[in-house]
Amino acid sequence: MAAARRSLAAKFVVVGGGIAGVTCAEQLATHFPSEEVLLITASPVIKAITNFKQVSKTLEEFDVEEQPSSVLEKHFPNIKVLESRVKQLKATEHCILTEDGNQYKYEKLCLCAGAKPKLISEGNPYVLGIRDTDSAQEFQKQLMKAKRITIVGNGGIALELVYEIEGCEVIWAIKDKAIGNAFFDAGAAEFLTTKLTSKKSEAKITCKRTRYTIEESEKEASDINNAANLGSALGPDWHEGLNLKGTKEFSHKVHIETICEIKKIYHQEEFKQLKKRSLTFPTDCQDESADKDTWPVYIELTNEKIYGCDFIVSATGVMPNVEPFLDGNNFMLDEDGGLKVDDHMRTSLPNIYAAGDICTASWQPSPVWQQMRLWTQARQMGNYAAKCMAADTVGDSIDMDFCFELFAHVTKFFNYKVVLLGKYNAQGLGLDHELMLRCTKGQEYVKVVMQNGRMMGAILIGETDLEETFENLILNQMNLSAYGEDLLDPNIDIEDYFD
Numbered sequence: 001m002a003a004a005r006r007s008l009a010a011k012f013v014v015v016g017g018g019i020a021g022v023t024c025a026e027q028l029a030t031h032f033p034s035e036e037v038l039l040i041t042a043s044p045v046i047k048a049i050t051n052f053k054q055v056s057k058t059l060e061e062f063d064v065e066e067q068p069s070s071v072l073e074k075h076f077p078n079i080k081v082l083e084s085r086v087k088q089l090k091a092t093e094h095c096i097l098t099e100d101g102n103q104y105k106y107e108k109l110c111l112c113a114g115a116k117p118k119l120i121s122e123g124n125p126y127v128l129g130i131r132d133t134d135s136a137q138e139f140q141k142q143l144m145k146a147k148r149i150t151i152v153g154n155g156g157i158a159l160e161l162v163y164e165i166e167g168c169e170v171i172w173a174i175k176d177k178a179i180g181n182a183f184f185d186a187g188a189a190e191f192l193t194t195k196l197t198s199k200k201s202e203a204k205i206t207c208k209r210t211r212y213t214i215e216e217s218e219k220e221a222s223d224i225n226n227a228a229n230l231g232s233a234l235g236p237d238w239h240e241g242l243n244l245k246g247t248k249e250f251s252h253k254v255h256i257e258t259i260c261e262i263k264k265i266y267h268q269e270e271f272k273q274l275k276k277r278s279l280t281f282p283t284d285c286q287d288e289s290a291d292k293d294t295w296p297v298y299i300e301l302t303n304e305k306i307y308g309c310d311f312i313v314s315a316t317g318v319m320p321n322v323e324p325f326l327d328g329n330n331f332m333l334d335e336d337g338g339l340k341v342d343d344h345m346r347t348s349l350p351n352i353y354a355a356g357d358i359c360t361a362s363w364q365p366s367p368v369w370q371q372m373r374l375w376t377q378a379r380q381m382g383n384y385a386a387k388c389m390a391a392d393t394v395g396d397s398i399d400m401d402f403c404f405e406l407f408a409h410v411t412k413f414f415n416y417k418v419v420l421l422g423k424y425n426a427q428g429l430g431l432d433h434e435l436m437l438r439c440t441k442g443q444e445y446v447k448v449v450m451q452n453g454r455m456m457g458a459i460l461i462g463e464t465d466l467e468e469t470f471e472n473l474i475l476n477q478m479n480l481s482a483y484g485e486d487l488l489d490p491n492i493d494i495e496d497y498f499d
């Protein structure tokens with residue numbers, strides 16, 4: 001092995017310039033103004049949170065900006081950002097080695113290296129995964145030439161893509177019965193699906209976030225898979241800056257294939273040789289028939305249908321990016337591949353903490369909280385990990401942060417405001433729960449999950465104005481049996497009830 005070119009030591013070292021790592025470094029730098037905090041990251045830009053707004057006790061909103069690391073160093077003079085990929089962690093020696101041949105000693109380390117997209121097929125040039133600005137731009141470039149694409153996956157990324165893409169036929173293959181399985185029940189999915197078949201007329205919500213992207217000349221030409229592995233994940237309104245338009249002049253043209261997965265991908269030549277038959281894009285007025293067009297790539301689904309397309313977007317979730325840290329270290333990993341962390345964000349190895357997408361919360365959670373690999377939780381975990389590192393350094397005790405009391409997430413799907421609270425999909429509640437619904441087509445969808453008269457979760461789609469009241473009802477676990485269906489009666493001002 002080449003000798004280390006530089007050896008630096010710091011009390012605190014953070015790996016990863018995404019939201020978790022940057023928030024952790026900022027918090028440490030504030031706690032210990034006279035200590036130097038080293039932030040080591042593989043990407044040339046870091047992610048910064050701006051316009052942070054605590055909307056209610058647990059709901060928060062913010063913008064995410066990509067910034068050059070110099071901006072962070074200017075705001076926090078005791079943070080030093082080093083751009084290089086960590087290639088090895090020597091936990092027993094309290095030392096990490098980077099690809100540029102340097103080594104860094106730490107007293108306390110926080111690993112925030114995020115997650116990698118799970119690609120349905122590695123190294124296939126027709127399969128794109130979207131993770132960071134580079135891969136999103138590559139996607140946009142390909143889309144401009146495309147007549148038809150296939151999207152595989154049913155999470156947040158797929159949901160946003162199918163709604164945003166215009167002028168290109170989209171075959172959307174999902175393994176569940178309904179869209180957005182991670183976020184919605186079948187009712188909410190149905191409410192949203194109608195939006196896909198209607199014309200997009202609303203004015204786009206203006207995007208406050210400005211993006212800094214490095215100049216083309218500054219970046220090394222990196223292939224898309226490589227970019228996806230290194231960069232940090234995009235921000236909440238990641239598609240806003242991109243023109244997601246294909247070659248045709250129509251708005252949505254989405255065909256959803258449910259309860260299926262990709263069985264096989266054929267390149268054009270292979271497809272021709274095998275003399276397989278693909279189907280035309282299904283429309284309301286026309287049954288699927290043999291497709292006469294030739295396509296660069298073909299997908300065969302587990303329901304035996306075959307479609308041709310220009311390329312495939314793999315949006316099938318992420319895998320914690322633990323690999324660079326495992327060699328020689330006996331970390332406890334969760335089934336999902338994440339580094340297990342306890343209620344102090346500590347991994348199973350001494351003085352090593354983890355936060356954000358890379359970790360799996362392995363403490364006994366509040367009955368109405370669950371981990372989801374989202375922006376909000378990356379920020380909250382990064383922030384709390386730093387507080388724990390600080391408390392452990394000076395020997396203080398620390399209570400679990402209040403943000404882990406209730407799962408709360410606000411986002412936008414299909415241009416609707418979507419608020420998810422607690423066990424919004426009755427996750428883990430078994431059969432012993434009931435649902436209450438209120439729905440006005442095209443306007444709002446409200447669902448609450450009740451158990452033993454207590455509210456355990458809610459989905460609010462549209463401008464319902466119910467989030468604060470429901471947040472309080474879930475947090476205080478008041479017995480609501482007496483209110484029955486009044487709880488969702490639009491003619492009753494529920495806020496007045498519980499003031």
Ligand SMILES: Cc1cc2nc3c(=O)[nH]c(=O)nc-3n(C[C@H](O)[C@H](O)[C@H](O)COP(=O)(O)OP(=O)(O)OC[C@H]3O[C@@H](n4cnc5c(N)ncnc54)[C@H](O)[C@@H]3O)c2cc1C
Binds near residue numbers: 086232
């Ligand atoms: C396309 C897309 C859309 C999304 N949309 C939303 C959304 O609307 N709302 C939402 O809440 N969440 C969304 N997410 C999820 C969200 O982006 C992630 O949960 C969040 O970014 C995780 O933050 P993180 O800091 O843990 O990791 P990341 O942001 O992934 O940052 C990881 C950092 O580690 C660095 N790194 C990686 N490996 C190494 C190494 N070996 N050495 C040094 N540095 C390394 C990377 O360069 C990067 O800086 C989306 C994700 C994607 C991919």
